[in-house]
Amino acid sequence: MLPIANDFWPGRPALLEGESFSSWFARVAAANGLRPAELYRILQPGGDRNPRDLDRYSDIHLLGMMSERTGMSAAALEQSTFARWVGMAFERDDGLVKLDWLPPAGREKAKRCFGQQLCPLCLAEDAVPYLRLEWRLSFITVCPKHQRLLLDRCPACNEPFSVLRQDRHGGIFCWSCGADARGFVGDAPPVDPVPVQDDLLNTLSQGWRGLGSYGPVYSFTALRILAIITRLIAGGRHAYALREWIANREPRFALPPENLPRVRDGALLTSRARSVLVGMAHYLLEDWPHRFVAASQYVGMSSRDVRKRVDGAYPFAYADAVEWNLTEPLIGSTRDEVLAAKEVLRKRGHSATYQKLKDLRGGKSRTMGELADPASEGAAWGQGRYWKLDGVSAEVKEAARLAAHRSGESVAVWLDRLVRKELNMPSTRVF
Ligand SMILES: [Zn+2]
Ligand SMILES: [Zn+2]
Incomplete structure (x- = not known):
């Protein structure tokens, strides 16, 4: 049921094709004579002076209020946030973890975050300039239409773009120096990243991807592995050796090193560097895991090298490939x-x-x-070598851990016994 007209705000711009929530939010504010921060404080009294990254942190409550006051469907609004990619780009989002391919935008505390990219040429062609949600994905580095690198910071003052902090209306402006983004032009990319981008977007929209000898895996698993490899090529101890190994096989990646500084934090990389690194990582993802293993062995990486400095669990297709080939x-x-x-x-x-x-x-x-x-019955519970079945829900994993703990077994032994019973197999392993 539509709310009565009196509940509507006077300015109610429609959400545009592919628009990000924060972009629309800023336009709604402008249409009602407000700055985004002022509108945010009306909706969240006592909230932060500047809204957090609303593409990620818009809750149901905020989306519901915006829906009521503008007549836009809450579902459509939710689709303009990262929620659109739950189970696709990432498994789930508790609001705390770092999302591999969706880095923060604007400022988080005092830190400048370059997660908001834009194509100034697209903005210049727009009847109403607006930000596309896909520009938030950090494996997207080039506008396919204009073949130019996306900008992830203001070329005039180097501040990250942050549409929620801007004061000026009627376009996308640098919140810091006030420059109109339409006045800039992105550089030509050092390699053509569009085929890789298209492949990754395709992976994202279908939700899975074939991964060599591991068969189909969830898209977030493939993207997680891609992120791990990108980090190794971006800043690991073997970064330069890996780049060289790849460039020797793929001449398009043989680039002057100034294109590619060695950086530990992928989020700080420019779109220029990312356009190359993501392409390289994508190259190593092909024919999984053989190409990656060949490169790792050639440059002398051990399993320690490829596992450290990555937080969280490893996808099985990665851990298994590393375990059997690189230790x-x-x-x-x-x-x-x-x-x-x-x-x-x-x-x-x-x-x-x-x-x-x-x-x-x-x-x-x-x-x-x-x-x-099997590990002995007294083994510490939940500490088996593997408990990384992709796609098994967290609740089931946790319940299995507890059940194994209660029966005094490791998860592996407990699970082995259970599956044997279910499948009417002999109750102990027979070799
Ligand atoms: Zn463009
Ligand atoms: Zn600026």
Whole structure:
């Protein structure tokens, strides 16, 4: 039911095709003679002086109020925020984690954040200049229509763009120096990133992607792996060696190094640097994991190198590829050798767990993984090697951990037993 007309604000611009919520919010404010910050304080009395990044932090309450006062559907408004990409670009958003491909915009506390990109040429063509939500995705670095790098900061004063802080009406302006964004032009990109962008946008919209020998995975899994690799190429210890390995195989990536400073925090990279790094990471994602493994081995990366400095759990398709290919050198274990090692352990009174076999043989192999005994019943719960089944909900994982804990088993042992029972398999592992 539509609210009665009296509830409407006088200025009610329609949300435009692909427009971001913050862009629309700023236009609604302007249409009612307000600055975005003033409108925000009317809606959230006692809120911060400057609104946070509303593309990410608009809650149902705020969207509902905006819907009531403008007549725009709350669902359409929600689609103009990052909520549109839940389960696609990221698994979920608790408001605290760093989203791999959606860096913050404006200022977070005192830190300048360059998450708002824009194409000044698009703005110049718009009847009403507005920001596209897709410009927030940091793997998008070039406007496909104008073939120019997006701007992620004001070329006049280097401040990040922040539409919610701007005072001027009727366009997109630098909030700091007041420059009209339409007066700028993005540079030509050092490589053509559009095919990679299109592929990633396609991944995002279909929600999954084929990942080499791992088959189809969720789009957020593929994008997470892409982010991890991008970080390795951007600023890891082996960054330059990896870039060189790639450039030797893909001449389009053989670029003067000034295009690519080495930076640890991907969010600080310019669109110019990202256009190259994302393309390189995308190249390593192809034929997963063989190309990535070949590059990692060539430059001498160990599993430690490819795992550190990344927070949170690793997607299985990444952890597994790293585990089996990059840790210590693989030892050539035949079935007989592993069985002999198990026998040695038994005689010493140990169960032949994977860890014990690994310690004994000074390395590891897939055969060992297959032949190892399950971790002992007394093993600490929830500390198995893997508990990273992509797509299994957090509630189920947590419930399984607790159930395993209650029965005094590790999750792996508990799950093994449960699945065997469900499938009418013998109740202990048979080798
Ligand atoms: Zn454009
Ligand atoms: Zn400026």
